[in-house]
Amino acid sequence: MSDNSARPRGGRPRRAGVGAAVRQAAEELIAERGYAGTTLDLIAQRAGVAKTTVYRRWRSKSHLAIDTLADLLGDPPAGIDLLSPITWLAAQVREPSVRRLLVGLVGEAGQDESVRAELRARIREPFTRHLVDEFGLSAPDVDLAFDVVVGALLHRLAxxxxxxxxxxxxxxDLATRLVFGR
Amino acid sequence: MSDNSARPRGGRPRRAGVGAAVRQAAEELIAERGYAGTTLDLIAQRAGVAKTTVYRRWRSKSHLAIDTLADLLGDPPAGIDLLSPITWLAAQVREPSVRRLLVGLVGEAGQDESVRAELRARIREPFTRHLVDEFGLSAPDVDLAFDVVVGALLHRLAxxxxxxxxxxxxxxDLATRLVFGR
Amino acid sequence: MSDNSARPRGGRPRRAGVGAAVRQAAEELIAERGYAGTTLDLIAQRAGVAKTTVYRRWRSKSHLAIDTLADLLGDPPAGIDLLSPITWLAAQVREPSVRRLLVGLVGEAGQDESVRAELRARIREPFTRHLVDEFGLSAPDVDLAFDVVVGALLHRLAxxxxxxxxxxxxxxDLATRLVFGR
Amino acid sequence: MSDNSARPRGGRPRRAGVGAAVRQAAEELIAERGYAGTTLDLIAQRAGVAKTTVYRRWRSKSHLAIDTLADLLGDPPAGIDLLSPITWLAAQVREPSVRRLLVGLVGEAGQDESVRAELRARIREPFTRHLVDEFGLSAPDVDLAFDVVVGALLHRLAxxxxxxxxxxxxxxDLATRLVFGR
DNA sequence: ATGTAACCGAGACGGTACGTCGGGTCTTCAA
DNA sequence: TTGAAGACCCGACGTACCGTCTCGGTTACAT
Structure with missing residues (x-):
């Protein structure tokens, strides 16, 4: 979904399907063994790709994970009411692969601003933008609702x-009231 | 506060002050450099203790961290109203050392059930028990409020x-309403 | 045979049989697992004794081993001809426990003069003295013969x-000729 | 001289000079501080190489030592008489670095068959082969002579x-007579 | 056709932390 | 003083993983 696909000028074109295969491998392995328990060597191996290839497309394990996660989440559903996207978000967090990716990434985020930035841009912002556009809510409010839902569920899981x-x-419920009640 | 204390009989007694010195060192270092950036070697060195001594008293870095955190948090204040302990909790999470400890531990918790158990027993349960005893609330409700506050703030930070x-x-506010509104 | 048995003045007397039990344990364990593979904790445990007790009687693992070895070797037989003590020596080296003790000790000797001295005094000198007294040979010659027999066989084994x-x-044969031919 | 050389194809080639630098460092350090007193960390550091690189090329400290020793010994001189290679061997054993390597390795050999095998193949066999080819002697006899010379001198040193x-x-003298007298 | 530039696989490399092990010392209590 | 028990210090071990690097070889596209 974005191993920065723009490769304008010359040279051998990137092999198609590599991005998807790597994300797929990462998702599976992290679902099986958790974030920390998953090696880049392992991911590369399962994807049938060299480690170099992975590092050419993603800056680090964290960035690959973010990309995988973004790909996995997709877009929130275009529902009619405000409840459905929030419910959708909660359901996503309950998926093992999503959850383990998130938990790992939250850990990394504490250490690394570039991870935080990427997380905001690739994970939270699409969600927020959707609710802002669809229901005319304030972005900060939705951001907070996002953090409440994801954070609370993640922590409960932890x-x-x-x-x-x-x-x-x-x-x-809580989060919905939060967005409403302002 | 508990690198286990009750030892049977006989043998050289544990050197007094070691537990405190190690926790102190861990707290400082993790506040300075984050959880992942802190080595056990470093902790041992700053505490003026051999690494083996640390491993004799705590099963792993995570367990030392939990113990340090529990020690750091102390007990919630015996306030008159329900708001104060929740506010206190939020304030704690905003302390850099507490926050970095928590973030690190949440990451580990995803990997290791024994960390989860210890986290529940040493961190959340004392808080919950306090509110249950003091205000006659239901334990599951307070647990949830705890997870909402800590999780949401942590995630926002992340x-x-x-x-x-x-x-x-x-x-x-949200958490307070949550406990009330049930 | 010499955990320095002289304990003149007051205090609790040494428990009888401890020396023998420890040597016995050391011999067995080293025969089974080799010198390096044998821990002092292990020896103490099998001897039913605390590690402290071992260290009170012997300066180090090496010194315990030398003592064990000396005990194990005993005296050369009072034969009539010169061949028999040399044959006896060769036969001793072929015993697994003797061999593994020797191999381990030779290794330590390279690092530590006190081990060398003890080895000379407790292992080689009794043998030499015996041949000097019995057959009127020159001590340096016998020493050399000892080193040739033990060294060559040990090295072959290695x-x-x-x-x-x-x-x-x-x-x-060689060693006998050596002593004769001077 | 052989941290294995023939590598298949592909991959980053091994950095030239690493093998030599590590062996050199090992030789110096072992000559200075003895076998047991020499750490792999130390060797790696002096060679200007990461410890992991050493472990990638040599299975263990012992195997590195054997390789270093083989490199150090080189080939026996192509003399005209039988005495000269034996004298050469004795002279080698008297070199501090050779001696300390040998002493350490003999100790390890007692514990580990793979060390024994390597020792035979890399150290003794070249010597034996040389004498067999040059003077038409029987291999077992030369092996024995080797063990007598090296073993006896080493043990004397010990x-x-x-x-x-x-x-x-x-x-x-003895060893020469041994080879002759058969 | 040929050059160029990016790609890919393979694997060596540096660096850092991990948790474990063993020798030897020390400290307390009880005999 | 001896002994049991076990904490302690020190230092080495070998492993693991991250991210970088260096090869040989490949594959489009532009000249």
Missing amino acids: MTGELTDTDALAVT | MTGELTDTDALAVT | MTGELTDTDALAVT | MTGELTDTDALAVT
Whole structure:
């Protein structure tokens, strides 16, 4: 979805399908073994690609992970009411691969501003922009709602390892009220 | 605060002050350099202790970090109203050392159930128990409020690197309403 | 045979049998696992004794090993001819426990003069003295013969891991001729 | 001289000079501080190379030492008489670096068959082959002579820490007679 | 056709941290 | 004083992973 695909001038063109294969491998492996437990060598191997190739397209493991995650999330659904995109977000976080990617990335973000920036631009902003455009909400409010939903669910997961429907519901309710009540 | 204390009998007693010195060193270093940037060798060195001594008392870097964090947090204040402990919690999360410890630990928690368990027992449970005893609230509700506050703030931090007063306030409000409104 | 048994003045007397038990444990373990593969903790454990006790009686692992070895070798037989003590020596070296003790000790000797001295005094000198007294040979000659027999056989063992009768015979012959032919 | 050379195809080629630099560092350090007193970290550092690089080329400290020793020994001189290679061998053993390498390796050999095998193939066999080819001697006899010379001198060194000319001469005499007298 | 420039696979390399192991010392309590 | 128990210091071990680098060889597109 963006291993910066723009490669205008000469030279051998990039092999098609490599980007997808690598993201796919990363997603699977991280879902299976967690973020830290997944090696770039491993990813490259499963994707049938050399490690160099991965590093040519992505700056680091974190950036590959962000890209994988963005690809995995896709766009929020174009629903009629405000609740549906928030519910969709919560559902996404409950997916094991999304969750483990997020948890790993939050860890990295603490260490590295460029990861934070990328995370904002590639993950949160699309969501926010969607709600702003669709429902005319204020961007800061939606950002906060995003952080509340993702953060709370992630942290719950980090604490207990699982997440009940009731909890997810409570949090989405909360976030919805947050956006409304301003 | 608990690198385990009750030891049977016999043998050279543990050197007094080692636990405190190591926690102190860990706290400082993690505040300065972040969780991942802090080595056990470094901690041991600053604490004036051999690395093996650290590993004798704590199973791993994560467990030392949890212990350090628990020690750092202390008990929530015995306030009269329900708001104060939640505000206190938010304030704690905004402390650089607490925050960096938490961020690091949330990352590890994804990988390791024993870290999750320890995190629940040493960090969240004391808070919850306090609110339950003091105000007669339901434990699951308080747990959730804890996860919302800590998770949301942490995630906001992970996304932006900073945290405004307004945001912190919004989140504490939310959590308070959550506990009430059930 | 000499964990320096002289303990004149007051205090609790040494427990009888400890010396023998430790030597026994050391011998067995080194025969089974080699010198380097044998830990002092292991020895103490098998001897049913605390590590401290071992270190109170012997200066170091090497010195315990030398003592064990001396005990194990005993005195050369009071034979009538000169050949028999040399043959006896060769036979001793072929014993697994003796061999592994020797190999380990030779390694340590390279690093530590006190080990060398002890080795001379406790292992080689008794042998030499015996041949000097019994057959009126010159001490330096016998010392050399000792070094040739033990050294050659040990080195053969180090190279091949085993030792045939013919080789052993050839070496003893050689050494005998050496002592004679001067 | 052989941290293995023939590599298949592809990949970044090994940096030239690394092998020599590491062997050189190992030789110097072991001559200065003895086998056991020499760390792989130290060797790597002095060679200006990462520790991982050393471990990539040599299986262990022992194998590096064998390689260093083989490199150091070189080939026996192409003399006209049988005495000269044996004298050469004795002279080599008296070199501090050779001696300390050998002593260390003999110790390891007791623990590890792969070290024994390597020692035979890289150290003893070249010597033996030379004498067999040059003088038509039987390989087992020369092997034995090798073990007698090296073993006896090493053991003498282990016992006394030094080695006089007379002793060295006596041993080479012995070994020469051994090869002849069969 | 030929040059150029980017691609890819393979794998060496530097660097840093990890957690473990073993020798030897020290400290306390009990005998 | 001895012994048991076990904490402690020190220093080395070998492994793992990240991200960089250097090859040989390949593949379009522009000249």
